[in-house]
Amino acid sequence: MAKFISVQDAIKKKKGKVAIRGWVYRERGSSKFKFIVLRDSTNIIQCVIKKEKVGDKKFAIADKIQVETSMEIQGTIKEDKRAPTGYEIVVDDFTVVGESHEYPIQKDQSIEFLADNRHLWLRSRKMTAVMKIRSTIMQAFREHYLKKEYFEFSPPIFQPTQCEGGSTLFPVKYFDAEVYLSQSGQLYSEAMIFALEKIFLISPTFRAEKSKTSRHLTEFWMAEMEAMWMDLDGLADDIEELLTFIVKKVLKERKEELKILKRDIKPLQKIKPPFPRITYDKALKILKEKCKMKVEWGKDLRTIEEDKLSELYDKPIIITRYPKDIMAFYKPKDPKNPKVALCLDVIAPEKYGEIVGGSQRDLDIEEMKKALKKMGENPKNYEWYLDSRKFGSAMHSGHGMGVERVVSWICGLENIKDSIPFPRTMLRWKP
Numbered sequence: 001m002a003k004f005i006s007v008q009d010a011i012k013k014k015k016g017k018v019a020i021r022g023w024v025y026r027e028r029g030s031s032k033f034k035f036i037v038l039r040d041s042t043n044i045i046q047c048v049i050k051k052e053k054v055g056d057k058k059f060a061i062a063d064k065i066q067v068e069t070s071m072e073i074q075g076t077i078k079e080d081k082r083a084p085t086g087y088e089i090v091v092d093d094f095t096v097v098g099e100s101h102e103y104p105i106q107k108d109q110s111i112e113f114l115a116d117n118r119h120l121w122l123r124s125r126k127m128t129a130v131m132k133i134r135s136t137i138m139q140a141f142r143e144h145y146l147k148k149e150y151f152e153f154s155p156p157i158f159q160p161t162q163c164e165g166g167s168t169l170f171p172v173k174y175f176d177a178e179v180y181l182s183q184s185g186q187l188y189s190e191a192m193i194f195a196l197e198k199i200f201l202i203s204p205t206f207r208a209e210k211s212k213t214s215r216h217l218t219e220f221w222m223a224e225m226e227a228m229w230m231d232l233d234g235l236a237d238d239i240e241e242l243l244t245f246i247v248k249k250v251l252k253e254r255k256e257e258l259k260i261l262k263r264d265i266k267p268l269q270k271i272k273p274p275f276p277r278i279t280y281d282k283a284l285k286i287l288k289e290k291c292k293m294k295v296e297w298g299k300d301l302r303t304i305e306e307d308k309l310s311e312l313y314d315k316p317i318i319i320t321r322y323p324k325d326i327m328a329f330y331k332p333k334d335p336k337n338p339k340v341a342l343c344l345d346v347i348a349p350e351k352y353g354e355i356v357g358g359s360q361r362d363l364d365i366e367e368m369k370k371a372l373k374k375m376g377e378n379p380k381n382y383e384w385y386l387d388s389r390k391f392g393s394a395m396h397s398g399h400g401m402g403v404e405r406v407v408s409w410i411c412g413l414e415n416i417k418d419s420i421p422f423p424r425t426m427l428r429w430k431p
């Protein structure tokens with residue numbers, strides 16, 4: 001039996017006998033030759049099957065090979081400047097493992113068609129490159145926190161209450177009760193750090209977003225952290241280090257994929273500390289003076305305002321201290337200015353919007369109950385959460401990074417849907 005190696009390893013070998021296996025990415029033939037570009041998870045390579053070499057009977061099989069046939073190929077690899085990846089395999093022998101019927105995906109198909117055939121479109125070079133970068137980003141997130149001796153934590157996904165506002169909750173029938181799909185693992189993280197002190201988590205989160213923007217999914221992955229004894233400045237320092245590390249790792253390990261995506265890497269090479277840190281008040285001032293945009297104090301920043309700000313800087317912007325009244329119930333008042341909260345949002349460069357949201361956590365039970373009641377929530381349902389403030393309460397902070405937002409930014413994607421294998425939006429929940 002031949003010992004199979006990856007396409008990438010075959011190319012690295014440069015010459016001699018090789019055995020590879022994968023799927024037909026492209027095919028064309030004549031009466032004497034059949035050219036096949038074979039792909040595996042590592043790369044693509046041109047292979048040529050010659051009638052004079054494999055004989056009439058085998059050539060007749062080769063002649064019928066269609067795109068996406070799975071096959072094994074044995075032959076001799078050599079340099080060939082005309083081939084797509086600079087090398088070609090002259091085939092000694094091949095085996096068709098699984099035939100392919102007429103592959104529906106061809107050139108220039110509509111976005112809708114590709115979405116309906118997402119399970120197949122994932123095999124494209126574009127999607128393969130994005131998914132590899134996504135994997136590297138998640139890996140980098142883990143590495144960053146493991147280096148700092150954080151523990152990985154797993155939150156529940158069925159949750160009895162909200163965390164980020166009632167309007168985007170997904171209710172689920174839970175036997176005779178009703179629960180919600182997680183909007184964030186945060187409230188549970190806050191309970192866990194009283195034992196583990198420093199934790200990180202990567203988990204699916206759900207929001208019934210009615211907006212059909214290029215930045216919103218209804219199911220997305222959030223990479224979060226929560227740390228005891230940390231204040232807002234410590235949190236901003238950590239996020240700055242985290243994002244720098246993620247970008248650096250992708251630039252180092254995913255050069256080829258960034259090239260396939262035609263991502264201009266110059267803006268990514270500029271991602272180094274320090275990041276600009278401005279308050280919400282300062283952001284309003286900048287918008288007014290430099291962009292002629294007037295935002296009424298107390299209103300959240302909208303996409304157009306975030307985009308305008310992102311054009312002024314070539315690094316992520318850390319905006320702190322938003323108006324307390326429009327923030328989630330767990331974000332505390334700034335003791336120096338009770339109108340604002342000790343919180344932050346990070347806005348990506350190049351108009352990719354908010355990539356991280358975080359805050360110091362409120363320790364004042366009465367304040368939180370007041371905020372919950374204002375939203376129409378019954379504080380009784382949050383008693384388990386408020387318990388952490390009764391038994392040895394102490395300062396802590398945390399953040400959540402939108403994995404898909406970061407993938408979109410780093411890959412330079414036009415739409416967030418391409419940052420996740422099977423996107424879920426208001427109008428799309430299949431396949």
Ligand code: 4AD
Nearest residue numbers: 184186216217220224354355356357398399400402
């Ligand atoms: O700012 P958010 O709502 O923060 C939280 O949920 C906190 N509880 C996290 C924490 O402190 N542990 O969400 C965090 C991030 C956003 O900054 C954004 O990047 C992303 O999640 N996000 C979305 N990504 C895709 N589709 C959506 N509908 C998103 N909503 C938020």
Ligand code: MG
Nearest residue numbers: 345354356357
């Ligand atoms: Mg937010």
